[in-house]
Amino acid sequence: MIRLIKVLLRDGATREIPVGTRxxxxxxxxxxxxxxxxxxxxxxxxxxxxxxxxxxxVELRFVTFEDEEGKDVYRHSTSHILAAAVxxxxxxxxxxxxPAIKDGFYYDFDNPDSFTPEDLEKIEEEMxxxxxxxxxxxxxxxxxxxxxxxxxxxxxxxxxxxxxELPEDAVISCYSCGEFVDLCxxxxxxxxxxxxxxxxxxxxxAYWRGSEKNPMLQRIYGTSFxxxxxxxxxxxxxxxxxxxxxxxxxKELDLFSIQDxxxxxxxxxxxxxxxxxxxxxxxxxxxxxxxxDEIKTPIILNRxxxxxxxxxxxxxxxxxxxxxxxxxxxxxPMNCPGSMLIYKTKMHSYRDLPIxxxxxxxxxxxxxxxxxxxxxxxxxxxxxxxxxxxxxxQIKDEVKKxxxxxxxxxxTFGFEYHLELSTRPENSMGSDEMxxxxxxxxxxxxxxxxxxxxxxxxxxxxxxxxxxxxxTDSIGRTWQCGTVQLDxxxxxxxxxxxxxxxxxxxxxxxxxxxxxxxxxxxxxxxIEHFAGAFPVWLAPKQVVVIPISAKHHQYAAEVVERLKxxxxxxxADWRNEKVGYKIREAQVQKVxxxxxxxxxxxxxxxxxxxxxxxxxxxxxxxxxxxTKIQAEIKSKAR
RNA sequence: GCUCACGUAGCUCAGUAGGUAGAGCGCAUCCUUGGUAAGGAUGAGGUCACCGGUUCAAUCCCGGUCGUGAGCUCCA
Numbered sequence: 001m002i003r004l005i006k007v008l009l010r011d012g013a014t015r016e017i018p019v020g021t022r023x024x025x026x027x028x029x030x031x032x033x034x035x036x037x038x039x040x041x042x043x044x045x046x047x048x049x050x051x052x053x054x055x056x057x058v059e060l061r062f063v064t065f066e067d068e069e070g071k072d073v074y075r076h077s078t079s080h081i082l083a084a085a086v087x088x089x090x091x092x093x094x095x096x097x098x099p100a101i102k103d104g105f106y107y108d109f110d111n112p113d114s115f116t117p118e119d120l121e122k123i124e125e126e127m128x129x130x131x132x133x134x135x136x137x138x139x140x141x142x143x144x145x146x147x148x149x150x151x152x153x154x155x156x157x158x159x160x161x162x163x164x165e166l167p168e169d170a171v172i173s174c175y176s177c178g179e180f181v182d183l184c185x186x187x188x189x190x191x192x193x194x195x196x197x198x199x200x201x202x203x204x205x206a207y208w209r210g211s212e213k214n215p216m217l218q219r220i221y222g223t224s225f226x227x228x229x230x231x232x233x234x235x236x237x238x239x240x241x242x243x244x245x246x247x248x249x250x251k252e253l254d255l256f257s258i259q260d261x262x263x264x265x266x267x268x269x270x271x272x273x274x275x276x277x278x279x280x281x282x283x284x285x286x287x288x289x290x291x292x293d294e295i296k297t298p299i300i301l302n303r304x305x306x307x308x309x310x311x312x313x314x315x316x317x318x319x320x321x322x323x324x325x326x327x328x329x330x331x332x333p334m335n336c337p338g339s340m341l342i343y344k345t346k347m348h349s350y351r352d353l354p355i356x357x358x359x360x361x362x363x364x365x366x367x368x369x370x371x372x373x374x375x376x377x378x379x380x381x382x383x384x385x386x387x388x389x390x391x392x393x394q395i396k397d398e399v400k401k402x403x404x405x406x407x408x409x410x411x412t413f414g415f416e417y418h419l420e421l422s423t424r425p426e427n428s429m430g431s432d433e434m435x436x437x438x439x440x441x442x443x444x445x446x447x448x449x450x451x452x453x454x455x456x457x458x459x460x461x462x463x464x465x466x467x468x469x470x471x472t473d474s475i476g477r478t479w480q481c482g483t484v485q486l487d488x489x490x491x492x493x494x495x496x497x498x499x500x501x502x503x504x505x506x507x508x509x510x511x512x513x514x515x516x517x518x519x520x521x522x523x524x525x526x527i528e529h530f531a532g533a534f535p536v537w538l539a540p541k542q543v544v545v546i547p548i549s550a551k552h553h554q555y556a557a558e559v560v561e562r563l564k565x566x567x568x569x570x571x572a573d574w575r576n577e578k579v580g581y582k583i584r585e586a587q588v589q590k591v592x593x594x595x596x597x598x599x600x601x602x603x604x605x606x607x608x609x610x611x612x613x614x615x616x617x618x619x620x621x622x623x624x625x626x627t628k629i630q631a632e633i634k635s636k637a638r
Numbered sequence: 639g640c641u642c643a644c645g646u647a648g649c650u651c652a653g654u655a656g657g658u659a660g661a662g663c664g665c666a667u668c669c670u671u672g673g674u675a676a677g678g679a680u681g682a683g684g685u686c687a688c689c690g691g692u693u694c695a696a697u698c699c700c701g702g703u704c705g706u707g708a709g710c711u712c713c714a
Contacts (some may be wrong), residue, residue, distance in 0.1 A: 106709095114642065204709030205641030212711060216641050219709070251649075260687080260705050318713090363714090368639050369705090371712060383714065468714095480714070517714040549671040576671080584675035598673060610674060 005054060010061040017054065024050040024190070027062060037226075038062035039194070040073040040187050047073065049139060049187040065226045075100035077137060077189040078127075078198060078224040079107045084180035085126035086111075086220075089119075095182065096158050096208060096217045103234065104223030108206055110158065115218055120200045123220070127198055134193030135178040139186060147172045151183065158208060159183045197231035198224045241475060246527035247374040253532055253540070253589065255523075256375060264372045264379030266520055271540035274569065275526070276519055278538050280360060282412070282636075283384055283516065290405050292356040292386055297338025299362055303328035308493055309337040310429050314462040318365045335361035336487075336512055339387040340494040348498040353508060354394050358386040360519070374524055376479075381518035388511040389496070395509055399445045399467075399484055402513045406469055406482045409515055413526065414638050417471040418478075419451050422459035429462060430489045438486040439465040461512075463489040473529040481517035481525065486510075533590040533612065537633045544586040545572040545607075548579055548598035555602045559595060559622055566626050587612060593629065 002018045007026065009015065017026065023041040027034065027050065041048050042061050047069050054060075063070035079098035086093050086109055096108025109115075115123075142150065144163065151159040162183060163172060175184045177192055189195070200222040208214035225231040242248075250256045255272035258264070268276060284294065300322065306312045311319065311333065320331040332338065339357050348355065364380045371377050390398050410417055421442055424435045442465055446453050453467070460466050469482030487510045490496075497505040516522035526534070536542055543563060547556040556572045563570040573582040579596060586594045595607040601619065609617040609625055620628070631637075 117643090202708060203642070206710045207640075210711070212640060216710075218641080221709085258706090263705065365713085368712065370639065370641095370710080372706095377713075381714065483714075514714065519714095521714055546674085548673055551671075578670095578672050578677065579674060580672090581676055582674090587675055594674080596674065600673085608674080616674060 006057045007054065008057075008059045019055055020053050022050070023048070023052050023054065023060060023062075026060070034062055034064070037064040039064055039070045039189055042069065047187055049137070050190050051139070052187075072100040073187055073189060074195070074226070075105040075224055077192070078195050078222065079105040080137070080175065080177060080180070080182055080184070080188065081127050081130050081192055081195060081198075082107045082123065082200070082220060082222060083109075083182060084130055084177055085123050087180055088126055088130075089122060094158055095156055096219075097162070098182075104201065104221060106206075106219050106221045108208070108217040108219045110208075110215065110217050115203055115220065117203065120203060120220065124198065124200045127200075130178070131192050131195050131198070133178065134191050136191045137188035138176050139173055139188075140176070141171055141173050144168075144172055147174070147183065150174075150181075156183075194226075195224050196226050197228045198222060199231060199235065237475065241477070241528075244475070244528045244531045245374075246376070246524040249527050249532040250374065250524075253527075255527070255540070258374065263369065264367065264377075266375050266378055266380075272523070274540040275523060275534065275538050279516065279519060279522065282409075283360075286405065286409060287356075287358050287386070290356070290401065292358040294358050294360075295339065295342055296359060297335060297342065297361065298332075299364075300324075300329050300331055301337065303330060305337050305341070306330050309340070309490065310463060310493060311337070314427055314429065318367070320364050320366060331364045332361070333363050333365045335359050335363060335383060335385045336387060336490055336510070337494075339385075340490055340496065340510075343387075343389055343496055344494060348389070348508075350391060350498050350500045350506070353389055353391050353498060354398055355389040356386055357389075358384075361385050375520040376524045378518075378520055381520045383514050383518050384516040385512070385514055388513070389491075389498075389508045390511060391498070391506075392509055395441050395486065395511070396445050396448075398511055399442065399486070400449065402484050402511065403445070403449065403451075403467075406484075406515050410469070410471055410482075412636055413529065415471040415473065415529070417469050417482075419446060419453040420456050420459075420468045420470060421446060421453050422456040422461075422466045422468060424465065425458045425460050425462060427462060428460070430464075430492075434488045435465065438488055442467055442484070442486055461485050461487075463487045464512075471525070473525060474531075475528075477528075479521070479525045481522055482515045483513065483517065485512040487512055533592075535632075535636060535638045536592045536629060537636045539590075539592050540569065541571060541589065541591050542568050542629065542633075543570040543593045543595060544582075544591045545570065545595045545597060546579060546582045546586070547572065547574070548596065550576070552597050552599075552602055556597050559597060559607060562622050563626065566630065568626070568629060583610065593625075595625070 004016045005019050007015045007017055015026065027038050038050065040063050041050060041052065042063060043052065043058050065071055065074055076099065079100065083095055083098055090111050093109045093111040096110065098105065098107030147163050148160060151163065166172065173185060174181050175186055175188050200220060202221045204219050205216045206219040207216050223234060225234065253271060254269050256266050256268045258266055315333055319333050322329050322331065339359065342357065360382055362380060362382045367377060367379055388398050423439055446467065464485050464487035466483050466485040468480050470478045470480050472478050490510050491507050496508055498508050500506045545556045545559050547553050553574065560570055560572050573585065575582065583594055590612060592612055594610040596610060597607055601607055606619045606621055607625060608619050611617055
């Protein structure tokens with residue numbers, strides 16, 4: 001008598017099937033689209049192979065490429081195909097690891113010779129062959145000793161490493177496709193033929209297990225999709241990202257430059273300064289309204305201060321030093337100590353708190369040369385910093401206000417964002433209790449406000465936990481910009497106090513926070529977000545007047561003059577060229593408005609308005625155009 | 639910092655199997671006065687990243703330095 005078990009499917013239906021039935025048999029029974037598209041199954045919340053045998057009553061659902069779990073299985077299986085191809089072509093290559101990642105997968109190899117881009121093409125061809133062979137992925141389990149011997153015999157010392165690190169009771173499984181066998185927890189696709197469209201993308205070095213003490217392996221990145229059209233779409237997205245690269249646009253639009261004479265120290269050109277000043281103006285407006293005072297503190301301060309703040313012990317590797325009259329000084333990597341000193345210059349009553357001190361502070365940090373990246377990752381940058389000195393009872397309320405302000409400002413630019421909470425790092429100061437209290441305070445704010453958030457264990461600042469804002473740009477990439485950090489350490493180190501209701505000295509808490517993060521990075525993100533086509537309020541050049549021929553120069557000059565008087569950033573293109581040529585130039589420079597003036601406009605005292613995206617808007621009087629553009633600037637329309 | 643690749647005119651890039659270089663765009667001058675994404679002609683512009691080595695001769699080969707890119711690690 002065969003025992004029957006119950007399977008609860010996603011639609012709520014229950015099936016009775018003989019024990020030991022494979023999930024694929026149920027799938028075949030279900031038929032329909034799912035039968036073609038299912039990649040793996042989830043049994044009681046665990047992702048398994050389609051060949052998995054059911055032994056007890058379970059909840060079962062199938063996953064396709066639409067599901068994250070499905071994508072992961074798909075890409076992970078493709079990484080095995082990559083490894084199999086590399087092993088065929090380069091038998092001496094040793095295997096590292098090969099996981100699925102966002103948008104694709106990678107596999108690390110230790111090969112005596114380094115791979116070249118030509119090798120990548122060969123490997124891709126071999127992968128296609130393996131896919132064509134439609135080799136089944138087969139799971140097998142091994143005892144620990146057996147697995148160690150198996151991989152040791154094949155010279156796979158990295159795999160041996162991995163097995164050694166597995167917990168005693170772990171099930172050690174391997175998957176094979178054809179002659180290729182890899183240590184792997186799985187699950188995998190039914191066979192290599194399931195993979196339709198593949199592309200190897202790049203080649204890079206990566207330390208074994210992410211530690212610079214270990215040997216460097218060669219990492220091959222790639223991606224795969226169940227349809228060629230999806231792969232093409234993804235590759236087009238990569239192209240689009242390349243077109244938006246702020247380093248490329250920064251050059252083309254003459255916004256900034258980075259020179260050999262100052263790696264990581266950006267030069268901001270006149271066009272870039274216009275954007276930056278607009279950002280600062282907007283920032284000051286919002287901060288004034290939110291009750292902040294603005295300060296400015298020195299860039300170079302005495303060593304003693306940095307010892308007191310803890311930076312000397314916890315941040316020295318990232319700091320620059322100098323000597324003045326034989327005394328040691330440091331260039332500030334953060335603005336907080338300066339703010340602490342200003343707080344200490346006078347007595348504060350509990351009635352004065354919260355005190356919100358904002359500073360657009362230029363900081364310098366020695367980042368590793370290999371991490372520098374345009375204006376995203378630099379060695380000197382201006383933080384839109386603020387330090388809020390609060391009574392312990394005001395902490396949560398102030399953190400909420402900071403989140404509100406951040407939300408307001410990000411909305412202006414059209415960014416969506418998500419939050420991450422970072423907890424105590426290794427090299428940090430203060431007692432566990434203090435960290436506990438601070439971390440809980442931040443967590444409570446997040447929970448009370450109902451914000452979903454991710455926790456980054458051990459990723460906080462050395463003086464306190466933090467909430468980071470990761471904003472999402474117009475093509476779905478995320479960037480860390482804003483952060484709110486709660487700090488009980490600096491007030492302690494600097495012996496800050498306020499006089500309480502009881503006439504006694506009490507310790508305030510400090511909230512460190514930035515909204516843009518750094519003006520440099522924020523500008524870079526903006527450039528990529530808008531693909532260089534800035535909203536009118538930010539556009540370095542808002543209007544170009546285009547006279548049709550020399551006859552119209554005088555009228556064009558009048559128009560320019562009127563717009564200039566109204567505060568519009570306007571220029572005319574006086575060059576001896578045809579209209580189409582001048583329009584193309586303005587279009588390429590992404591100027592929001594072009595005003596064409598010729599005989600007709602001269603006669604009617606009007607301008608023909610062309611908008612960079614919408615095209616020809618027809619003719620306007622100068623006054624009407626001014627009303628329109630000024631309204632757009634005022635509302636910061638996007 | 640580490641691995642690999644790269645560094646030629648303001649920009650984007652070609653090139654020389656070792657004999658000191660070329661295109662397009664841009665710029666200048668001239669012709670053209672033209673109505674919504676490139677009119678034509680002429681010209682200027684480079685110690686081929688820097689320093690050393692090999693060679694009769696190096697932009698090219700070799701070594702080093704600096705810088706850039708893709709990643710690793712790290713972060714606003």
